[in-house]
Amino acid sequence: MTFARTKIQPPRPRGRVLLPRPRIDGPLRDALATQRLVLVSAPAGYGKSALMAQQLQDWPAGVALAWVSVDADDDLPRLLECLVAALEPHDLPWRTAPEALVAGAGETSGRARFTVELINALEAADVPHGVIVIDDLHRSHDEDVHRFLDALIDRLGPRWTVAILTRHDPPLALPRWRAAGDLSEFRQDTLRWTREELAAWVAAAGAAPERLDALLARTEGWAAGVQLALHVDRSGASIGSERAFNDFLTEEVIDTLDAELRDFLLQACVLPELTVARAAAVTGRPDAARLLDRVEAMGLFVTPLEAQERTLKLHDLFRAALEQRLTLERPAALPQLLRRAAAGETDPVRAITLLLRAGDAAGAAQVLLTATPAWITAAALPTARAMLALFDATTRDDLAAWNLSQCLLAWAQGDFATMDASARAAEALGQRSGDIEVADMGLGYRAIALNFLSRRGLRELGVENLRARAPAPHVVTGVALAWAAIDEGRFDEARQRYAVTLQHLERSNEPHLWYQGNLGTVGVHIPGMGPLLERWIDGALRVSGEQPLTLKAMALITRGWHRLIVQGDIAGARDALGATRQELRWLAEPTAVNALASVLQLQIEAASGDAVATREAMQQLLQGPSTGQGHRARWIVANYIAGCAAAVADADALREQLAVLESTPVDSALPGLHNIVIDIARGHAAWLRGDAEAAITSWQRAVADDTGLIRTRLDAPTRLFLAAACLRAGRLREAAAPLAGLHARALRGAAGSTLFARPVAALLGAHDWRGQLDEADRGELEGWLRRLAAVAPPTEPSAGTPVSSAASVLSSRELEVLERVAAGDSNKLIARALDLSPHTVKRHVANILDKLTLASRGQAAAWYRANA
Numbered sequence: 080m081t082f083a084r085t086k087i088q089p090p091r092p093r094g095r096v097l098l099p100r101p102r103i104d105g106p107l108r109d110a111l112a113t114q115r116l117v118l119v120s121a122p123a124g125y126g127k128s129a130l131m132a133q134q135l136q137d138w139p140a141g142v143a144l145a146w147v148s149v150d151a152d153d154d155l156p157r158l159l160e161c162l163v164a165a166l167e168p169h170d171l172p173w174r175t176a177p178e179a180l181v182a183g184a185g186e187t188s189g190r191a192r193f194t195v196e197l198i199n200a201l202e203a204a205d206v207p208h209g210v211i212v213i214d215d216l217h218r219s220h221d222e223d224v225h226r227f228l229d230a231l232i233d234r235l236g237p238r239w240t241v242a243i244l245t246r247h248d249p250p251l252a253l254p255r256w257r258a259a260g261d262l263s264e265f266r267q268d269t270l271r272w273t274r275e276e277l278a279a280w281v282a283a284a285g286a287a288p289e290r291l292d293a294l295l296a297r298t299e300g301w302a303a304g305v306q307l308a309l310h311v312d313r314s315g316a317s318i319g320s321e322r323a324f325n326d327f328l329t330e331e332v333i334d335t336l337d338a339e340l341r342d343f344l345l346q347a348c349v350l351p352e353l354t355v356a357r358a359a360a361v362t363g364r365p366d367a368a369r370l371l372d373r374v375e376a377m378g379l380f381v382t383p384l385e386a387q388e389r390t391l392k393l394h395d396l397f398r399a400a401l402e403q404r405l406t407l408e409r410p411a412a413l414p415q416l417l418r419r420a421a422a423g424e425t426d427p428v429r430a431i432t433l434l435l436r437a438g439d440a441a442g443a444a445q446v447l448l449t450a451t452p453a454w455i456t457a458a459a460l461p462t463a464r465a466m467l468a469l470f471d472a473t474t475r476d477d478l479a480a481w482n483l484s485q486c487l488l489a490w491a492q493g494d495f496a497t498m499d500a501s502a503r504a505a506e507a508l509g510q511r512s513g514d515i516e517v518a519d520m521g522l523g524y525r526a527i528a529l530n531f532l533s534r535r536g537l538r539e540l541g542v543e544n545l546r547a548r549a550p551a552p553h554v555v556t557g558v559a560l561a562w563a564a565i566d567e568g569r570f571d572e573a574r575q576r577y578a579v580t581l582q583h584l585e586r587s588n589e590p591h592l593w594y595q596g597n598l599g600t601v602g603v604h605i606p607g608m609g610p611l612l613e614r615w616i617d618g619a620l621r622v623s624g625e626q627p628l629t630l631k632a633m634a635l636i637t638r639g640w641h642r643l644i645v646q647g648d649i650a651g652a653r654d655a656l657g658a659t660r661q662e663l664r665w666l667a668e669p670t671a672v673n674a675l676a677s678v679l680q681l682q683i684e685a686a687s688g689d690a691v692a693t694r695e696a697m698q699q700l701l702q703g704p705s706t707g708q709g710h711r712a713r714w715i716v717a718n719y720i721a722g723c724a725a726a727v728a729d730a731d732a733l734r735e736q737l738a739v740l741e742s743t744p745v746d747s748a749l750p751g752l753h754n755i756v757i758d759i760a761r762g763h764a765a766w767l768r769g770d771a772e773a774a775i776t777s778w779q780r781a782v783a784d785d786t787g788l789i790r791t792r793l794d795a796p797t798r799l800f801l802a803a804a805c806l807r808a809g810r811l812r813e814a815a816a817p818l819a820g821l822h823a824r825a826l827r828g829a830a831g832s833t834l835f836a837r838p839v840a841a842l843l844g845a846h847d848w849r850g851q852l853d854e855a856d857r858g859e860l861e862g863w864l865r866r867l868a869a870v871a872p873p874t875e876p877s878a879g880t881p882v883s884s885a886a887s888v889l890s891s892r893e894l895e896v897l898e899r900v901a902a903g904d905s906n907k908l909i910a911r912a913l914d915l916s917p918h919t920v921k922r923h924v925a926n927i928l929d930k931l932t933l934a935s936r937g938q939a940a941a942w943y944r945a946n947a
Contacts, residue, residue, distance in 0.1 A: 081453065082157060083426040085352045085390055087165040089146040089212070091383040092133040098279050103269060107134055110240075110263035111210055116232050116256055117242040121267040123321060123396055124303025127244040128214055129382065130270070135210060143169040143209030149216055150351075152428050154465050155223040156184050159193060162211070167917075169209070170906045171200040172936055174925050176627035176918075178457060179667040185461030190223060192667060194230045202236045203935040209239045217246040225250050232256070271300030284309045303380075303396055307332065310378060321396065328400045332379070343370045345408070348401035349416045351429060352384065353391040361419040414438055421446070431466055440470060444480035451484040452591035455491045456628060458669065463488045479508040479517045486524040499528035519547035526559035550583040554596045557583065561598060565605055566750045568786025574607045581614055593619045594630045600675060603640045604792040604829035612641055625919045627665060632672045635659040639679050643686060644792060647831030647866055652683050665922060677703055678719050685723035686834035693727045710747030713739060718756050722793055725763035725800075726835040733763055755780075755787040759797055766800065771808040778804065782817055792829055795821070796836035799863075803839035806846055815851035822855035833863045840867050888930045896923040900936050901943040 110117045111134060119127045135144050145165035149158065163177040175196050183189030201209065213228070229251050232241050243249065256262040272280065274295055281291050286309055298304030304324055311331040333341060346362040347353055359367035371391060374381055380397035384390040393401070406413060417437035424430040427450035434443035447466055454463045467475075467485060475481045482505040489498035506521030508514075526542050542556040557580030564573035577598055584596040597615065602608045619634035639655030642648040659676050663669070681696035697720050717739035724732035737760045745753045762777035778801040781788055788794045798817035805814035825833075844864045848857050889897065892913075899909040906920045913920075924936065933939050 081427060081450070082161055082164075083351065083424070083429060085384055085386060085392070086148045086150065086161050087146055088384045088386050088390070089135070089144070090128050090132040090392070091385050092129060092136055098276070098283060100272075100276055102273065102276070103130070103265065104134065106263070107265060110265075111135070111242060112208060112240070114240055114263045115235055115261035117240060117263050117265070118248070118253070119242065119244045119265045119270075120246070120248050121265075121270050122246055124301055124324065124394070125267060125270040126302040127270070130265075131212055131214075131242060131244060135212075139207075141207055143204065143206040144212070145169070145209070146212045146214065148214045149218045150429070151218045152432055152465070152469075153219055153224070154185070154221045154461055155190065155227055156181050156459050156461050157428065158219070158221075158224055159184050159227070162197075165211075168905075168907075169204055169206055170921075170924075170936060172203045172924055172928055172934070173200050173921060174664075174929065175667050176665045176922070178627045179665070179669075182458035183667050183669075184227075185223075185459070189667070190227055191230070194227060194234070197231065198234050198236075201239050204238075205935055205937045207238065210242055211239065212242045212244065214244045215246075216243050216249050222250075270302070272298075272302060272305060273300065277305065280305065281309070303394070306378075306380070311335075324396060325400050325403070328397065329404055333400060333404055340370060340373055343367070344374070344401055345405045346412075346416055348393060348398050348405065349413070349420045349433070351392075353381070353393065354386075354388055356388075357420070357423045360423050361416055418442065428462070428466065431469065435469060440474050441478060441480070444470065444475070444478040444484070447484045448480040451487050452589070455487050456591040456594060456630070458491075458629065460488065460491055463491075476504060477508065479505045479512070479514065479521070482508065483517070483520055483524070486521075486528075490524070490527065493531075495528045495531040499525060499532060502528055516547045516549055516552070519545045519552035520549075520555075523552040523555035523559075526556045530559040530562050550586045551592055551595075553583040554580055554587075554592055558596055558598060562601065565602060565790065568751075568790070570606050570608075570786070570789070573602070573605060574611065577602070577608065577611050581611060581618075584615070585618060588622050590619075590622050590626070590628050590630050593622050594633070597630075597633060597637075600637060600640045603637065604644050604789070604794075604832065606789065606824075606827035608828075609641060609645045612637060616641070625916045625922075627918065627922075629666060629669050629672060632659055632662040632666055632669070633675075635662055636672055636675045636679060640675075640682075642831075643679070643682060643834075644829045644831045647686075647834055649683060649687055649834070652679065652686075656680060656683065661926075665925065674700075674703055678716075681719060681723050682835075685726040686831070686837075688727060688837045690727040690729060693723055694729060694732065697723070697732055710743055711749075714743040714748050717743070718760075718791075721756075721760040721763070722791075722796075722835060725760075725767075726796070726837060728767060728838050730764070730767040733760065733767065737761065737764055749790075751787055752790060755784050756791060759791065759793055762797075762800065762804075766804060771804045774804045775801065775808060775810070778817075789828065792832055793835070795824060795829065795833045799833060799836035799843065800839055803836075803842045806842055814846070815848065818848075818852055818856055818860065820856065821852075822859040825859050834867065836863075837867055840864055889927060893923050893927050893930075896920060897927050897939060897943050898947070900924065900927075901940040901947070903940075 107117070107130070119131065121127060138144070143166075145162060147158065147161045147165050153161075159181045163181060173196065177196075180189070180193040180196055184193045219225075228241070228243075228249070232251070235241065253262060257264075274291065277295055277300070278288070278291055281288060281294065294305060294308055298308055307324060307328055311327075333344070336344070343358075343362055343364060347358045350357055350361060353371060355368045355371060358371060359365060364370060371389070375383070375391065380394035381391040382394065384392055414437040417433045418439055421430040421433035421437070421442070424433060427446050430446045431443045434440075434446065450466075451463050454460070463484070467481070467488065470478070470481055482501040485501040486498050486505065489495070489501060502521045502524035504521070506518050506525060509516070509518030509521055522540060522542055522545065526540055529540070542560065545552050545556060547553065557576050561573045561576040561580065564570070564576055580596060584593060587593070593615075597619070598608070598612065603612060616634045616638050619630050623631035623634065635655055636659045639652045639659060642655055643652035656676060656679050659672070659679075663673055663676060677696070677700045681693065681700055684692040684696050700716060700720065717736040721733055721736040721740065724730075724736065737757070740757050740760055743753070748756065758777045758781040762774045762781065765771075765773035765777060778797055781797055782801060788797060798821070801817040802814045805811070805817075843860065848860065852860065895913060896909055899912060904912070906917050906924070909915070909920045910917045924939070927939055928934065931939065931942055933942060
């Protein structure tokens with residue numbers, strides 16, 4: 080959780096707000112029970128939050144309440160993160176990880192998906208009714224927040240109500256809902272205290288009854304004014320407006336407090352909420368608990384929150400008056416107090432805001448740099464962008480931490496030009512200040528950026544001489560240099576670079592660093608890289624744990640590629656793909672890993688020899704978002720499809736993708752691979768039209784570039800196809816040449832890629848290779864033929880095949896969770912009983928509902944009772 084817990088804790092009603100107000104209480108209660116939207120709109124001090132909290136505190140058991148207080152810097156992802164946490168106690172049956180949905184909500188499609196998934200989860204929740212309260216919505220200026228609320232309210236089912244508390248009407252579809260009878264409004268005139276209501280308040284406060292009329296005239300029924308007037312037992316000018324209230328509050332309350340309490344409040348007012356520990360840290364008063372007791376006992380403008388530790392929230396008007404007084408009397412003290420408040424703030428957004436108000440941009444940038452990796456790992460890019468934008472343009476360029484944060488965001492967005500510029504700035508700033516860690520981190524990010532931009536100058540950076548103690552610079556530069564070495568065909572160096580990189584990586588348990596240390600599927604088929612990738616996979620899965628991170632999906636997909644391309648284990652690759660797909664569904668299907676899963680699916684079907692399934696996988700890949708991400712992405716997709724089309728002798732698909740490869744600019748292909756990839760595809764096109772000589776010509780050019788051929792992952796299958804073409808053309812003496820060293824190549828690298836040469840197996844198997852191939856290579860060839868014979872395309876179950884019962888689909892752990900669900904246990908109780916995290920329980924519940932095709936926990940419980 081990256082926000083203050085107090086943002087989702089409602090006020091605890093006490094004092095005057097407990098007085099009944101039948102004129103409002105009944106209609107408000109009815110509205111909260113029946114309406115789609117309840118709008119409480121009035122200026123500050125009209126008791127909106129207290130009124131709502133009072134209404135909801137004694138609702139029947141089982142009625143769900145989610146309360147979210149909005150801060151000024153809340154964007155949509157942050158608001159949604161709070162909303163998900165506020166709904167957590169009600170065990171909504173999410174079918175996708177809500178954290179992943181929140182992470183993607185910064186984009187239009189992600190916002191739409193979150194809304195749909197939330198509506199479905201709310202509809203399937205086992206609650207008779209629920210109310211979602213959005214307090215202080217006037218503080219949000221994010222248009223996406225309003226768009227989300229519009230969509231949510233439009234589609235809410237009858238068991239849920241949204242209540243919005245605000246100082247002014249939000250830009251929502253209020254006229255439409257008003258016309259449809261779906262909106263109940265409680266405004267300033269309704270919230271004013273009438274004479275009859277004030278009489279009860281005056282009596283409860285122990286004030287003289289004769290003050291009633293004067294009190295009403297002076298405050299105009301404004302709750303804040305009434306509270307202040309009763310607190311200060313003297314008559315005077317009207318305090319029915321915020322300005323008059325502020326002046327009176329300052330003169331008649333703040334300035335009349337004893338010096339001890341006044342000084343304490345002036346210092347503590349910089350805190351969003353007051354706890355004993357934080358108030359003591361900011362004010363330097365070890366007796367903060369005693370002073371907070373006095374504040375509450377005096378009935379000053381504070382509200383207790385429903386928190387685990389004692390927490391008071393100053394009313395906005397009181398807090399503003401205190402801070403105004405502090406600024407006038409001790410302007411030099413304010414920055415230091417803000418820094419102290421930030422030091423105890425666990426919410427990075429609040430901490431950054433406090434430090435920027437204190438004029439401490441450098442400190443704010445350090446908090447930003449600490450928080451950004453977690454935001455990036457969780458795909459919360461809009462939050463990172465919003466925080467970067469808070470810094471003044473005239474000062475941020477001189478902040479190394481700001482530039483490093485910008486590097487991370489630019490990397491995540493694929494903006495390598497910005498990444499390079501920010502990395503240069505960070506490196507220069509680190510060198511100027513003598514900060515080795517910063518300078519080396521900037522250098523590391525420059526290496527990554529150059530690796531993607533052009534690789535020119537990469538070796539001249541001097542990254543081999545990093546002096547940083549932290550692992551991060553060594554990890555990012557090691558990956559960049561390993562990539563460069565692969566591109567340049569120096570595979571031994573790439574392996575050595577990555578081995579050292581793993582040593583640094585294994586010193587860290589930070590998921591974001593393991594993600595940065597991912598060599599990716601580009602390294603799977605490189606000679607000798609397999610064991611290193613297995614180490615990365617194991618480490619990535621370990622640090623991911625039970626968190627809903629893209630890192631875990633990336634590790635699983637890499638394992639699938641390794642099983643297929645290196646080991647030739649189709650069943651193992653399918654298992655890994657299945658685990659990846661399951662993970663991706665839970666992670667809201669992040670585009671990058673989803674595309675890799677589609678490519679793996681395609682390769683598995685082609686390696687299995689299933690032409691129909693391969694064609695379906697091709698179409699799925701072509702329709703995916705990766706094909707719309709520029710020439711390089713389309714070239715990569717075309718390359719994979721062409722190789723798989725050749726593996727199942729699909730001439731039409733091959734011809735289509737060859738045209739794409741030929742029309743792609745050279746600089747849009749992977750470095751050094753443009754011509755060789757075209758040669759391989761042209762050879763296959765010639766082979767499929769029966770022109771063995773043309774195929775030989777193209778494939779001989781391809782095998783002449785040994786390192787390039789290895790980089791394509793098609794080294795072994797291309798050599799097998801070339802040997803077969805020579806046999807078909809009657810060039811028997813030349814047929815053995817491409818197969819020389821076949822055994823050694825299989826030991827070093829991607830032996831599993833031989834599965835893609837299935838169409839020539841019969842031709843190669845019928846030839847007598849004795850005297851042409853040495854014993855090791857001939858044994859490798861025969862072993863390949865046996866592997867192919869053992870791999871048959873998957874078949875559809877026959878009509879008579881019995882279908883497994885639903886119970887057999889569930890794992891033993893899922894059955895344990897289901898038993899607890901049927902017993903009525905909450906996720907938290909199930910987690911405690913089974914020694915799991917609540918997140919893991921939530922994931923198990925989603926799996927159970929998916930496998931049993933059910934919608935709610937209640938349905939799952941009923942299924943268990945009927946089938947147990």
